[in-house]
Amino acid sequence: MLQIYHVTTTRGMRVIWLCEELGLPYEVTKIDFSPAFRATPEWRALNPVGKVPVLADGETVMFESCAMMQYVLDRYADGALRPAVESPDYAHYLQWLWFGEATFSRPLGEIVNHGREFPGDARIPEVVDEMANRAADCLRAIGDHVAGREFLVGDAFTAADISVGYGIHLADMLTPERVPETLRDYWQRLQARPAFAIAKAA
């Protein structure tokens, strides 16, 4: 049974959303998100940089959310939720899958980290603005891409929509005024998926 160590609304949502879409059994273990707990040897043994999520599949332990998705798809999805490797869509599928974390969610995560490390008056607005601008650039690129499309790649929902959808979820919580009109319909389509609602509540 897949074991997902998670904190509500964090990146473990991606793996929960994926398992729900695939109908795969999994178990969620909620962890204490305090920096103190994440610094413990016990947690660092699972995630050496003290972040969440962690995925355990028997003896296999992973600490990078999009890699977890790729692992679950490779092992357990029988070709679902992604184009075939031979398909012309495959390269773009991989691109959006990794863009969702590496380029898009990263500045958003740093806004959260900044708020924790520099609370109240210590906040440096220029730093937060700069990260929000980087995320807004990604939101604009996604909005331009999905205009007139149902999903990011081809004409079917894929795991890339989960990866990027999690980033939009973060942006909608942190910088809602910067979520452009161009991706409203797409974002509503993602939020209407029952698997999204379950992952969000988990």
Ligand SMILES: N[C@@H](CCC(=O)N[C@@H](CS)C(=O)NCC(=O)O)C(=O)O
């Ligand atoms: N690239 C990693 C990022 C993990 C990450 O930043 N997780 C956040 C929660 S969503 C976290 O643990 N933040 C605490 C911190 O960075 O101190 C992944 O996708 O798993």
